[in-house]
Amino acid sequence: MAVPTADILPQEAAPLPAPTDEVVISVQNVGKMYRIYDQPQDRLKHMLFWRFGKHYGREFWALRNVSFEVRRGETVGIIGRNGSGKSTLLQIIAGTLAPTEGEVRVKGRVAALLELGSGFNPEFTGRENVYLNGAILGLSRDEIDARFDDIAAFADIGEFIDQPVKVYSSGMYARLAFAVAVSLDPDILIVDEILAVGDLAFQQRCATRLRQLRDEGLTLLYVSHSPDSIKSVCQNALLLVEGKVFYKGHAEETMNKYLNLIREETNAAMLSKEAHLPRYIPFHSLAKAKLRYGSGHVQIERVELLDEDGQFSHSFRFGDMITILVEFRSYIEVNHFSCSFLVRDSTGVDLFGTTTFDERIEFPILRVGNRGLVRFKFLNQLRIGNYGVSVALNRTSQRDYSDNILFDQIDGAAVFSVVPDISRPVHYKFFVPISIDYEVTFE
Numbered sequence: 001m002a003v004p005t006a007d008i009l010p011q012e013a014a015p016l017p018a019p020t021d022e023v024v025i026s027v028q029n030v031g032k033m034y035r036i037y038d039q040p041q042d043r044l045k046h047m048l049f050w051r052f053g054k055h056y057g058r059e060f061w062a063l064r065n066v067s068f069e070v071r072r073g074e075t076v077g078i079i080g081r082n083g084s085g086k087s088t089l090l091q092i093i094a095g096t097l098a099p100t101e102g103e104v105r106v107k108g109r110v111a112a113l114l115e116l117g118s119g120f121n122p123e124f125t126g127r128e129n130v131y132l133n134g135a136i137l138g139l140s141r142d143e144i145d146a147r148f149d150d151i152a153a154f155a156d157i158g159e160f161i162d163q164p165v166k167v168y169s170s171g172m173y174a175r176l177a178f179a180v181a182v183s184l185d186p187d188i189l190i191v192d193e194i195l196a197v198g199d200l201a202f203q204q205r206c207a208t209r210l211r212q213l214r215d216e217g218l219t220l221l222y223v224s225h226s227p228d229s230i231k232s233v234c235q236n237a238l239l240l241v242e243g244k245v246f247y248k249g250h251a252e253e254t255m256n257k258y259l260n261l262i263r264e265e266t267n268a269a270m271l272s273k274e275a276h277l278p279r280y281i282p283f284h285s286l287a288k289a290k291l292r293y294g295s296g297h298v299q300i301e302r303v304e305l306l307d308e309d310g311q312f313s314h315s316f317r318f319g320d321m322i323t324i325l326v327e328f329r330s331y332i333e334v335n336h337f338s339c340s341f342l343v344r345d346s347t348g349v350d351l352f353g354t355t356t357f358d359e360r361i362e363f364p365i366l367r368v369g370n371r372g373l374v375r376f377k378f379l380n381q382l383r384i385g386n387y388g389v390s391v392a393l394n395r396t397s398q399r400d401y402s403d404n405i406l407f408d409q410i411d412g413a414a415v416f417s418v419v420p421d422i423s424r425p426v427h428y429k430f431f432v433p434i435s436i437d438y439e440v441t442f443e
């Protein structure tokens with residue numbers, strides 16, 4: 001078997017180049033208002049009479065009081081529910097939409113991959129659009145000539161490059177748009193969901209390219225609905241809720257806030273069906289954990305990592321048995337209790353884990369004041385690196401999780417590292433036991 005060469009081996013996330021202090025995007029108190037008309041004739045009336053101070057229709061603020069700064073070399077993900085204002089914000093920063101109020105300042109050459117249909121002239125061929133976009137970004141014909149083959153190779157759309165863009169499928173369009181944007185050396189790249197339309201191989205190529213550009217110091221704004229995709233590409237992230245910045249921080253923290261928000265909404269809906277339960281019990285123990293959420297009806301009291309000898313440890317080798325110990329206490333009576341864990345890599349991407357419910361373990365009914373513990377034991381098959389463990393307590397009895405209540409979840413409840421063991425290299429993210437069989441024919 002060919003041994004993978006070092007350059008294709010995934011490395012432990014190298015420290016990213018620190019963003020400089022230079023602010024390249026400054027968004028100050030930005031708001032975007034749309035007027036919503038209940039009757040079609042109100043639009044006309046508004047156009048005719050607003051000058052005289054008479055307004056028709058309702059104001060709807062897609063964005064309001066949005067302020068933040070992005071430094072050169074920073075990679076910022078933007079997440080939020082449908083309609084939270086992500087695309088509006090990107091369009092305002094890209095300069096294709098004017099804000100109703102506030103100010104945006106952008107320094108440097110910007111390439112924007114916004115929604116399908118923007119950026120290319122549909123009547124021109126792919127080739128002509130490449131030259132058009134290059135010219136808009138300030139490149140000379142020679143400079144574009146020098147890059148054209150790379151762009152065509154990355155887009156990989158064959159003879160369609162000489163067809164008008166209007167006959168492209170959405171995937172082809174996205175391929176060419178991405179290839180053009182990343183090949184023209186922008187200082188700032190703005191990417192909306194557009195990548196989601198390409199096939200999986202293309203999405204992976206895009207993600208690899210974005211990481212490469214990020215490591216070379218590109219400033220990136222990246223909208224996606226996938227927390228994992230944001231965590232793997234961005235250092236920091238913004239969470240938009242109803243047109244406002246709800247949180248800005250490290251990408252993993254922001255994604256946790258986002259998932260938390262969704263879980264809290266689901267929890268509130270679920271708890272409202274169970275009128276006998278208090279809505280929320282304040283956390284008593286481990287309460288300082290930063291990324292903790294849930295209803296508090298059952299609470300995590302302690303999380304420890306143990307080695308084979310039952311000793312506390314935060315450092316393991318390949319092949320070691322690791323035990324995650326979770327102690328909990330119940331503040332209500334609970335039927336269908338379940339405990340789960342999840343291991344994440346150093347960029348926050350979820351790797352593996354399970355729930356006692358999925359493993360078909362049935363707990364007795366917990367009574368008020370009951371304490372208990374769960375030990376998850378697994379053989380460490382991870383490569384060298386740092387890992388975080390999230391732990392959660394739930395109520396679940398349905399296979400589709402439709403009655404799920406999240407009692408308590410602590411992200412990063414424990415951390416550990418896997419240290420080198422030269423006798424057993426692990427080339428990719430983790431190893432799974434593999435049986436190998438071979439045949440050699442001798443002539």
Ligand SMILES: Nc1ncnc2c1ncn2[C@@H]1O[C@H](COP(=O)(O)OP(=O)(O)OP(=O)(O)O)[C@@H](O)[C@H]1O
Pocket residue numbers: 034035060062080081082083084085086087088089
């Ligand atoms: N031209 C418009 N007129 C009226 N309302 C609009 C207009 N464009 C956008 N909106 C509204 O502004 C809000 C924000 O829209 P936007 O497309 O920015 O959200 P988003 O977070 O990108 O959503 P998604 O995840 O669905 O793409 C939505 O409620 C949308 O309906």
